[in-house]
Structures are given as C-alpha cells and as structure tokens.
Amino acid sequence: MNTEKYKQLLAEIEPFHAQLIAVSKTKPVEDILQLYNAGQRIFGENKVQEMVSKQEELPKDIQWHLIGHLQTNKVKHMSSFVSMIHSVDSLKLLQEINKQAEKNNRAIDCLLQIFIAQEETKFGLSIEELHQLLRSNEYAALKNIRICGFMAMATNTIDDMKIAQEFSFLKELFVHVKEKYFADSESFKELSIGMSSDYKIALQNGATFIRVGSILFGSRKY
Numbered sequence: 364m365n366t367e368k369y370k371q372l373l374a375e376i377e378p379f380h381a382q383l384i385a386v387s388k389t390k391p392v393e394d395i396l397q398l399y400n401a402g403q404r405i406f407g408e409n410k411v412q413e414m415v416s417k418q419e420e421l422p423k424d425i426q427w428h429l430i431g432h433l434q435t436n437k438v439k440h441m442s443s444f445v446s447m448i449h450s451v452d453s454l455k456l457l458q459e460i461n462k463q464a465e466k467n468n469r470a471i472d473c474l475l476q477i478f479i480a481q482e483e484t485k486f487g488l489s490i491e492e493l494h495q496l497l498r499s500n501e502y503a504a505l506k507n508i509r510i511c512g513f514m515a516m517a518t519n520t521i522d523d524m525k526i527a528q529e530f531s532f533l534k535e536l537f538v539h540v541k542e543k544y545f546a547d548s549e550s551f552k553e554l555s556i557g558m559s560s561d562y563k564i565a566l567q568n569g570a571t572f573i574r575v576g577s578i579l580f581g582s583r584k585y
C-alpha cells in the first residue's frame with residue numbers, strides 16, 4: 364500500500380472534480396485500513412462475499428461500491444449496506460436489486476454497465492438493450508432503485524486514441540440518454556470509467572468516478 368501514490372492521485376484528480384474508488388479486491392483489510400487512515404472512504408470490490416466479510420470487519424463509514432459482474436442470487440447479501448452497484452446489465456438484476464432494497468426500506472444507487480469495448484469478454488448492455496430497458500414498463504415500476512449513470516470498461520489496449528474514442532462515445536451516449544429519459548432526474552450524473560491504466564484518459568472524457576486498484580495497492584496475483 365502506497366499512501367504517497369494516493370496523495371499524488373488525489374491531487375491529479377482534484378481539478379476534474381471526480382471521485383476516487385479505491386479498488387481493494389484480493390487485498391487484506393490491513394491495506395484498506397491504511398488507506399482509510401489516509402482519508403479514503405470509497406472502496407470498490409468485485410465479489411459480493413469478499414465485500415461482505417470486509418464490510419463486517421472495517422469502519423462503518425466506508426462506502427462500498429460493487430464493481431464486478433453480479434449474479435441475482437448474491438444481491439441479498441449486500442443490500443443492507445452497499446453504497447452503489449456499478450455493474451447492472453439486465454432488467455432481471457435491476458428487479459432483484461429493487462426487491463432487496465425494498466426489504467431494507469431503502470433505495471439502492473445503480474449504474475448501468477454499457478458495453479463499449481471491442482473484446483467479446485466484457486459484460487454490459489448494448490445500446491439497443493439499454494433503450495429497451497429504459498423504455499420498458501417493468502423498469503418504470505421499480506421504485507427502490509436510482510439509476511445514477513453509466514459504468515464501462517474500455518478495450519484493453521495500449522492505443523490511447525482507441526480508449527479515448529470509446530470513452531467519448533460513452534459520454535455522448537450519456538448526454539443523449541440523460542436528455543431522453545432522465546431530464547428531470549438529479550441522480551443521473553455519474554460516469555464510472557477509468558482504471559489504473561487509463562484513468563487519465565477517462566478524466567479527460569468526463570469521468571466522475573475512477574476505479575483504481577493496482578496503482579494504490581500494488582499488482583494482484585490471481
């Protein structure tokens with residue numbers, strides 16, 4: 364864990380008014396506490412079980428963001444405390460989040476994950492699926508979720524131009540969708556884009572959240 368890097372990163376982000384999500388997946392609670400003591404409050408995890416066990420051990424004012432692919436049967440384990448779910452990619456998942464949020468007498472903030480990359484392995488809604496979802500009556504009936512914006516991952520490439528194109532495409536889509544479906548919504552304002560390798564490009568293209576892991580915590584061994 365590198366608090367020097369953390370301070371540098373915060374200074375770099377500051378002019379863009381974006382928020383840093385410290386991605387702590389696979390890292391021990393000691394590492395998280397160190398960053399917490401340096402002032403960080405938003406942490407991101409990609410597995411529900413891991414997030415739940417860390418949440419139980421760590422200070423309660425941490426805001427936990429679920430950033431990884433999510434199965435419907437896992438939603439209930441984190442619905443009491445999760446701060447935002449970045450990886451919503453189906454109506455079925457949204458309905459389950461709504462159901463669990465209702466049980467907990469709360470609303471859960473969600474981002475729709477949009478597919479913008481070239482690789483076939485990345486999750487997310489296509490543009491067509493996105494419009495289909497937002498136009499549906501089933502979606503309109505959900506009262507315990509708040510759609511706060513989009514999340515996406517760019518193609519894993521060293522071609523910065525390509526990454527910039529994908530992020531700026533997403534930003535345009537965001538503006539269009541906000542006008543069309545969320546004109547009256549104050550919540551629809553977030554763009555969660557950018558990781559350790561491409562957060563600078565993301566900041567230049569309108570990121571409001573960047574999700575950074577390895578720069579802060581060191582590389583991961585899977």
Ligand SMILES: *Cc1c(COP(=O)(O)O)cnc(C)c1O
Binds near residue numbers: 386388430574575
């Ligand atoms: C792991 C992960 C990150 C952080 O990746 P780094 O390269 O370590 O910064 C960001 N977003 C998602 C969805 C991830 O799974």
